[in-house]
Amino acid sequence: MRGKAELFLIFISVLPFLSLSFSAESPKERRVLVLLDDLAIKSSHSLFFDSLKSRRFLLHFRLADDPEISLRRYGQHLYDALILFCPSVQRFGGSIDVAAIADFVDSGHDLIIAADNNASDFIREIATECGVDFDEDPVAMVIDHTSYAVSDTEGDHTLLASDNIIESDVILGSKKIEAPVLFKGIGHSLNPSNNLVVKVLSASPSAYSANPKSKLANPPTITGSAISLVSIVQARNNARVLITGSLIMFSNRFFRSGVQKAGNSTKHERSGNEQFFTELGKWVFHERGHLKAVNIRHHKVGVTDEPAMYRISDDLEYSVEIYEWSGTSEPYVADDVQVQFYMMSPYVLKTLSTNQKGLYSTAFKVPDVYGVFQFKVEYHRLGYTTLSLSKQIPVRPYRHNEYERFIPAAYPYYGAALSMMAGFFIFTAVHLHNK
């Protein structure tokens, strides 16, 4: 009795904590590890960090060569995201290496990489793992003699003012970024074999990547709009990665400075950097563009239960609820979600109709082919997490008693059989009688 009462008391006293920890209203603070070359960056880039903190991110600042740091302990990842603001690090302290970071991303966590000129091989290697190749020349920077930002030092065309921003409300928010984004750093190109990486901010066609201090001896390795300034990768497990060749883009100085593009008279009070990175930060950390599909259902018309198997030519209904996460779950509305009824190739391809409240549904007839089919929804939209839903369902042929018993075409045969029987009977009777 006493033991039970004690247990009950303990339970009662723990209950508030338990219920608090599972509350949907106050999600757990997400921990972000920020690795720096120099702790000064903490203050020089404070605006960017503050915007994260204001969105309930818990930032842990560490020096990149701190021997204490590690990404996982006892098989658990310690952080939800990682920011590498340490372009010149040769090797990390602690247990972090390229493989650890790749594993971090592969287990679904987000990553921001900012390089700089003189970026270390280490950072380049991580970028290569993500499908992005920085210019191999260590002293090269992106130079643009037409769309540079007007600055005090005449002839310095490495400070670019780019407005080649990807047009995507999902990635950069619905508010248009008016001012050009300032960039100063190294360019990168996208690996053509990687189709998950997307340019967010690209250089103008007149840009090239070379050493600004020396004369151009060889043609630059990457030129024009092949140069990406800021790229994002959304991995197959929906981990998001932001890669840029410029750490200074995130700095308070760039966030606050005015910008005037060369050859353009409009002078903006503020560069677009703050808005650009705040919005992009929201995207990278899954505050926007995160789709979730729930309640995937299919059943025969008129039946609510999901069958274990369909029959050919069954009429079925398929429905799925899709929500978008942007702070709260909201119904996702689109008219281009399609479902496939798939067995090695799609036999049925239907666009799902939505009720504007997140429910997508359609009805179709099972094709006249038996086999193991899949309901497949492959929804790839720029900026959104990939929806790749598949549900296996076998389709069987008719059972022996599901065919029509009497068909009109067979009536002559029925008649023939019956008349034969009758004739045989009469014949026998007559034959026996006459004997």
Place this chain on the structure above:
Amino acid sequence: MVVGNAESMKSDLLSSLSIRWIKLKTKQQEVLIRVSILCLVYILAFISRLFSVLRYESMIHEFDPYFNYRTTLFLTQKGFYEFWNWFDSESWYPLGRIIGGTLYPGLMVTAALLYWSLRFLRFAVHIREVCVLTAPFFASNTTLVAYFFGKEIWDSGAGLVAAALIAICPGYISRSVAGSYDNEGVAIFALLLTFYLFVRAVNTGSLAWALASAFGYFYMVSAWGGYVFIINLIPLYVLVLLLTGRYSMRLYVAYNSMYVLGMLLAMQIRFVGFQHVQSGEHMAAMGVFFLMQVFYLLDWVKHLLSDTKLFQAFLRVTVTCAVGVGVIALGVGTASGYISPWTGRFYSLLDPTYAKDHIPIIASVSEHQPTAWSSFMFDFHILLFLFPAGLYFCFKRLSDATIFIVMYGLTSMYFAGVMVRLILVATPAVCLISAIAVSATIKNLTYLLRTKRKVSQTGSTEGINGAKASSKALLDRSQPFQKNSAIALLFGAFYLLSKYATHCNWVTSEAYSSPSIVLAARGAHGDRVIFDDYREAYFWLRQNTPQDAKVMSWWDYGYQITAMGNRTVIVDNNTWNNTHIATVGRAMSSYEDEAYEIMRSLDVDYVLVVFGGVTGYSSDDINKFLWMVRIGGGVFPVIKEPHYLVNGEYRVDKGASPKMLNCLMYKLSYYRFGELMTEYGKPPGYDRARGVEIGNKDVKLEYLEEAFTTSNWIVRIYKVKPPNNRW
């Protein structure tokens, strides 16, 4: 005279009475002996097939029996209608297989009935035990049928010998040991039963026997695809009888009722269905059926017409018309596609080289290879010599029945030469014909011995009937020599038959009782080593992989994976879709990245290969690999056999072709094998099955990872990695 007459009559009556008594007694004795011999043979046939259970355990053997076992289990659990309509989504992913419509249900239904009746009698048996013992049980029944068949075509002595011969004949035992739960187990019984009942129907002209043979035929059709042999042999037999002028009303009744009813019954089996009237293999029976009617009509007309000239004219016209109509019907039917042409399997029976050139999938099966002389000797032993002798006796006493057994023997011997596994079909005929030889010889010899004794007895006691006695005495003069030689020959026969018995016993225990799923070998100290790797791997699959995981392997292991591992397979031993098998063959013989694309398109989660390099197990996937290449290349011409050969030679060592050294099968078989020391005094990576050091010791896998390797490396399972996360 009168008195003497009366006396003699009285004594005759007395003697006949006493003789009748004695006769009755000897007849009883004979029946007693015959029944006890039959009982012993029945038991012998059963117990000599239990070696496998004693040596290993009560388990299902080989490959196909696992499918049969799985379906029987399903039948007993879900009932007949579910079984009949079973659509299996676990095999042939993603096509699936309509099991109810693509199997011969006879075996499963038989086993399920046995199981249910044992259950009804309150015997708490497991269905596996029933399945294991079904084949021996039916082998015992076959001996009974063989007895009656022998009695029908020769005499009861031949029947007894036939029963004894077939009970232990290795050719039959090879497919009917305990655990060999395959269609042939019951089909040989059904085959012999059908033939016996048909011969009986021809001999008696009885409608009842003909109907019984139709039902026997139905059972055969429900049990095995080999029924095609019956439906071609019987018309051939009828045709021979017609041509040799042995047409009779008995034949007419027997054949027509058997054919019509048998056809209707056979069409009830879903797997046969309309094939029975539409496919080329069955056309001979239909043609003979119509020919019979023409014959009957002619007979009737001959009976009506007294004028022979008129009849001759009529005959000419009718025969020409009938043949013309038949040829036209066949031509139109074939051209319009209503009559399907012969299948590849049928062609390969008639022309042994056909499969090798056209259907590699048939040629790749070891039991479809042409038979070697040694295996004839192995499976028949002395029957091989007794068979021609028996044929001689049959020809000496030609009757409808002996013509049948001669034809059965000759045709099945031809087919046995074409395919190893058809030795099975020839076995009953060989046993029966040999039994005739043995029985007739021994009977003649014993007759010689016994007549002499009788004559000497009558001579000493009575000494009357001068003329007869003198004639017998004349015969007797040559008999001492004959008697001795008869005794010698009898001893010879006894010696041969006992040799046969010991040979059969030895073959059964040594060669035909291995389950092939558990391997046994002799260890270094002469002890028995058991390799139970297959089951280890299948149980690993069952325990450690997701329920809906798809396993790709070469088709040989498909049935076992579904039955024991309970996982979905891409292809299995029911080789109905050549393209699907060729796709797997292509994946196995491609480079890893190409294979990865194929495996992704088939949703493959695991790949299973069988590898004998560590244990020296020679029937592994590397040795089967050229067939994968050939079958894959038959559909996908990008796969070319010469790429895997060096100067026409198949090798895995350093001299192997680069494509061979880097194809998926090679990599999966030899992954990390280069680090392993298999034999003392040999370099690491020494393949004991091929006896060479492998050529590519540093195998790197990019798209797959090793998931499980059994303790003796016989089965290796790899997991297909998901696509690269960041690319």
